[in-house]
Amino acid sequence: MSMLEIKNVSKHFGGLKALDNVNLSIRAGTVHAIIGPNGAGKSTLLNCLVGKLIPDTGSVMFDGNSLLGIKPHEINQLGVSRVFQTPEIFADLTVLENVMIPCFARRDGAFRLHAFETTEREGGIIEKAEQILIDVTMQDKRHMHAGSLSRGDKRRLEMAMCLVQDPKLLLLDEPTAGMARADTNNTIALLKDIKAKRDITMAIIEHDMHVVFSLAERITVMAQGTPIVEDAPENIKGHPKVQEAYLGTQAA
Amino acid sequence: MDAIILQVLNGLDKGSAYALIALGLTLIFGTLGVVNFAHGAIFMIGAFVAVTLNRLLSLSYVTLDPSQKNFLGQPLEVKNAYVVSWFGDSFGNGLINWSVPIAIVVSIPVMLALGFAMERGLIKHFYHRPHADQILVTFGLAIVLQEIIKAFYGANPIPAPAPEAFRGSFDFGVWLGFRPNAIIYPYWRMVYFLFSGIVISGVFAFLRFTTFGMVVRAGMADRETVGLLGINIDRRFTIMFGIAAAVAGVAGVMYAPINSPNYHMGMDFLVLSFVVVVVGGMGSLPGAVLAGFLLGIVESFASMNEIKSIIPGIDQIIIYLIAILILLTRPRGLMGRAGVMED
Amino acid sequence: MMKINLNDKILMLIVTVVVLLAPFILQPFAEGTALAQFNAGYPDLLQRIVIFGIFAIGFNILFGLTGYLSFGHAAFLGVGSYSAVWMFKLLSMNVIPGILLAIVTSGLFALLIGWISLRRSGIYFSILTLAFAQMSYNLAYSVLTQFTNGETGLQIRLSDPRVLDGAATNGTLPSTNILPPSLVNGFEMRDTYQLHLGNWLFQFNTGYYVTAVILILAFYLSLRIFRSPFGLMLRAVKTNQTRLNYTGINTRPYTLAAFVISGMYAGLAGGLLAAMDPLAGAERMQWTVGGEVVLMTILGGAGTLIGPVLGAGFIKYFENIFSKINDTVLHHWFSFLPDGLQNFAVDLIHPFVGKGWQLTLGLIFMAVVIFLPGGLVEGSQKLAGLFRRRTKKTGGGPDEQHHPKTTPHVAE
């Protein structure tokens, strides 16, 4: 069964074809990596999935719902969470507050005027938030300002914010970009752990092949706005089309 | 037809005043990211450079004329300007007569110095502070500058007339084949229009064709990157602040003969100039100029009797109405860039 | 019943006590002494400080929490005043219907303006609100004069119907009340009890205590909003709206709710202004008034609970007390000095008081923002923290106000 079904999606910016008739299917419960050289259209594709961009043509079906033309928060409410290349967190709030917000979003939906409850007394929410902080081993930092965290911790926090929503599909945009090797390995371990504990589908955009091959069960290679190969990791290594795309022997 | 031409002329003239002020404000927004509520006060100080020069040139010694009486019945004090007694009647009076154009020359170094002093002494400490702090400190500065001027010159307007050669008006109507008096336009307003055209093109040429300007434009687009190139962008921004102050200052000098300067004229212009800048689009110099002229012309047309009789009171709200419509249809104003002052 | 924590209870208690005892606290100097000039414990100023405090508390819910800087809140203040005065003219001099209508109409007006303006953010939002307020002002001043009475302002008249009160028969204008004088005396807004204690004179005004109770309620409400999940969402809007959207939150209804709530606070303040003094002028809608509440909030500390009230008090105090110090007063103060010195001292202070009060205010704005960044509350906390650190060599105290850190500047 496929969780995400992308059909014939194209996106132009002026004369530039960022996405050219993309067809991609992500099966439920898999970790699916999308790789490709710079400018292959990976990020554009991701932006089309979360409602930041609207494709010119094609359709995007998620779990039986079309994602086209609906707003980012509606897409999230359907069960899609996204981790950004540079962590998007609430820098002025505490770590705990950062993870409480997605809990509220899950419980109360896109809007609820809960102006007369007290945040501190939201028992279920706080427990859930503290649990996820334990899961990502940040419980001792829960009263710190998120803005003062280290880069690695910010990423970890962002992941916690996504995970606490129990998303059906987690989109990860270069989750280890700029990380030291040790941090990268921690992140891999974290993601593996998550995968083991939850029924979750992940789509990862990544440059770091170490990460890709540690995690992915399926890999799509994109070049020049279109997927060129999709296969299991072991078949991707040494695939001639992939080498062509990366080494640029194809006339470009 | 003649009425329309007339209002286009008026609009261009108003627009050039708006554009000049908005240009300086945009330079400061765009380059320094500072919300400068004191910009109107700088414009006002420019106008008072003209007043001050006029006063300095008219500095007089007093002789008593026993043949005339003053209001207390004592001999009348007759004022004799020093410049007249030093340089003779024609040249001395000529200097006084031409005090406003002379003030333009004087105002440039004065306003540059004021701009540098403001930037180095105060504004530079606020680059990394929240907009709220910038608003508070520049608003405070605006009040202080105003009150200082008020302490010296009082609250009432003080005339700073144009040279006699530029008084009176030109009959465009005859020139264009309409009947006499159909389209008349004061000479000084034409001078103002031409002058602001020169200043605006000067600023654009400076930014486009000099290395300095290129660096500043690059800095407006991406400050960090330019900083990484090892270019001392801060010093250049100081100079830009000075230039913005000078642009506002000369705009003020030139405006003095059109409306007698008073100490609160800056505040009167402040709201409008913010509207112009934002309608033009944050950080866009061409946008500021375009919006200045657009709003000037729209305002002039809204004051036409033909239009006021259809929608009474339209001239009261037209500027704001247009601003709202533009901002709703074009999210970042006419020519604004994404991400500037949207947080 | 109080679902708030201990620190907040203490804060509430302090605010309540200070507000209720303000007629004492702001009247520290004996009558007839030179310093009596600085007394602020008279009804009108007390009322004004409290009312503008309410205005600023409401403004802070929008600006302090979400970071949306509105320059147009004067419009809601004005609408509130007009609504209240119309109630006094048509229905009754009792202030309650007037204030209720003020809240309702300003809320509706805020809904309309907010719904349009919140399509944009940052300075674009600010200018939209400014444009709406200036339009309202110009229309109220010159165009819609049958509703607003233009320049002169809307006033109560002998000929007004006042259907609940019955016609005034004795040729004197009635005054606003909280309980009708036909039932019980002493509850007209202008009723004042006086207490002479030695050379001290204290005035307890019914109107002040009505506004004071409303202020305490308004403050409590704002505290609850600050501590609620709703408040958390608003603070999240300020720090990262993108993340909030991708977290499944629709930010528009949150910001709109904050806008409408703050608009209703402004309307309440406008209604109270009219209740204390039944006149509503178009000037109340001018951008300078909207700018004043911005300054009050920033001066006191945007995003802090108590800051806006302090800022409001500070500015209103200056406006009313410093503008009244004239040369005669100065000479009186320095009368102990020999003549020459006396004149010198008077000349020295002269530019900063009386007609120069705005100069002093401008200097104070600059001083506060330079030396107390973040406003009076946060600035003094930082100073206190600095002092503690110096004495104890430990870290600063916990950030009780949850005040957001400074946002990066625009060119970044």
Added chain:
Amino acid sequence: MSKSILTRRGLLKTGAIAGAGLAMPLVFSKGAAAYTNEPKGGSVTLGFNVPQSGPYADEGGDELRAYKLAVEHLNGGGDGGMLNTFSSKALKGNGILGKKVQFVTGDTQTKSDAARASAKSMIEKDGAIMITGGSSSGVAIATQGLCQDAGVIFMAGLTHSNDTTGKDKKANGFRHFFNAYMSAAALGPVLSSAYGKDRKFYMLTADYTWGWTQAASMKAFLEHEGWTMVKDVRTPLATTDFSSYIAPVLNSGADVLILNHYGGNMVNSLTNAVNFGLRDKTVNGKNFEIVVPLYSRLMAKGAGANVKGILGSTNWHWSLQDAGTKAFVKSFGTKYGFPPSQAAHTVYCQTLLYADACERAGTFNPCGVGEALQGFQFDGLGNGPVLYRAADHQCFKDVLVVRGKENPSSEFDLLEVVQKTPVDKVTYKPDNPFFKGGALGQCNPGA
């Protein structure tokens, strides 16, 4: 500033505890005051509420100078000024009713809210028995309403709108200054004799209450003279550049432009009109003329040479040659070094008139004072014989038609008096359509 025990309107009970009555029960007793702020000690406090910031700060400053001079004269200081020429001899130079006159000052900012706040502070905090001042009609009407409510007398300063003593008149409020109707009544005949019977006029009118009443009055009187109106165009108050309103004037067939503007509006519109060269033009075979119905000398200074030859009206001018004017100009000029403005004159007169009424009534009670002012006829205050009419509390006196001087001998010598329109030409009935609606109501003593 020392002052007597305070009593106030709305005061219910007053409690006095001598010394430090720590645990003593507070005994409240009914206040003994008969009216608001009844002076109990040896002095009486007047409240001078003038614009000290904002565009009219200079008018306000001049008013304050005149107030200080008036206080000095009332307390027997200086040369006595117009006390010596005033027809009523009730004032002795020993204060008012034997009490030394003191004063407090405040800033109206030319805003109704600020003016009322300032006036209230004077009444509530400083115990002022009378409020006076103001430099615009909106502020004057707002303050007048407040004083009516508080139970003190309001002696209006510079306010020219018909409404102040028309539909917004109040029993506790009194106006010495003339009004829009009187300006128009005085100007009508002068304009038609100066510029001819067959004129077409175009009006620019400040778009608020005062502007409208001024325009309506001008239209009525000029049409009475046989002139025809081409257009009455309203200009927003916030306008600084009037070019788009002035440019179409010449083409409209009008040969006279009436500028119903005051203050900064007047300076700018007049300057713009002159810059457009209107005065050099000939239309319909006649010289194009500009008229400014209400002149302010202080403001006219801002228009510089542009006022030369332009007709308008004023309440008073320092160059008048009667004894009262001479005395006032002498004491003001000696003290401050320049001649007083009409704003200074009117507030000086108001202060004297108030003090005199107190003396004649023998009380500070607003109702007594009001009664003494109602129908009071006096002379010697610079305007010739004057009547304070009981029906609307408006002073009726000659109106000066002035013209911008061609060759001013000094910076103060801007206007010359063209004609004094006698009082009977500008008098109207209290129920005149321009003034009807509203009622004085009962005088309110407070307490």
